[in-house]
Amino acid sequence: MSLPIEITKEAPAAPALKAGLLTLGKDRTWLEMVVMTLAFLALWPVLGQHRVTDFIIFCILVLSFDLLYGYMGRLSFGHILYYGTGGYICSVFIAYITPNPLLGMAAGIFVAMVVAMLVGLIVSRADGAPFSLTNLAFNQIGLFCALSAFADWTKGDNGLPSTNMQPVLFLDFLEKPVNFWFSLFWLLVVFYLLKRLTRSPFGVLIRSIKEDESRVRFVGYSTFYYKWLTYVISCTLASLAGVLITLNYTFISPHAMDPNANLDIIFASLLGGAGNLYGAVVGGILFQLIKNYLPIWVSDWEAFLGIALLILVFNFRKGLTGFVMERWAARGQSAMQPEGGEAI
16 A cells, blocks of 8 residues: 555656756757867867868758758758858858958848748658759759859859958957857857757657658648748758858858769768767768868779768668667667566
């Protein structure tokens, strides 16, 4: 008869326990952000500040893509369109309208978001290969605009410099340390926001769309709206990476909108592990290391990437971080089992 009494006594502690677990989860997020910061600071003396800043910006781009592909299951061959759009609008704004880099940054992100909202109304109605190829078609249109249609503004193949930007308070983007810390700040913001978003009911819903969209539609949700909204958020974050690379180099060229660059994002996402924010960061760093340093020793480094992709697809379905997490979880379960019995 003592068992019900014990349960009654323990019941009031449940809210406190729940609050404690929530606090622990939040603390862990901040701890992960600190570890991420220390990792990039450790790379600074080894690779150089300018190179590490490129790594940080590329990780933001891969994180934006992972929301669309890893969590919602929509593979886009046109994601780089928004990266380039943000960069070009930012550079045009600084070069022709105002030398204020923050206003240029805001303009680049805003215009890219509007483009994503309009394009999303079309592409969000498609799935699979039609979705991928429709995005590729819009990417090609964007490249044509940068090269030819608006060449008087973009300077075509020559690219558009934005060296006339002026400091804003303590932010002088002509100083490379400022670019490093500014880019790192936005990486941490994007990581934090995406972690909150993907763990929210919204995140559960878009993962459900990835698993079985018809069931989500059956229970009454407007899947088109959630697909469109996820597309807009993902592409807007990609434009953030575009404006940061423009501020870092004070220059933008059509290469920033080259459709072939989509393969870099896809490979980095698969390398680290799609549907995993840690994987996006790890994959972004590893891919940049491969791309920048492997050609020094291996002339046909693209062939190495192809072989590595085959190994990932067949042996590491969840990427390197997913593989490590599975191994770690299996080790923890085996440690909880007694030698000759069942798990505790």
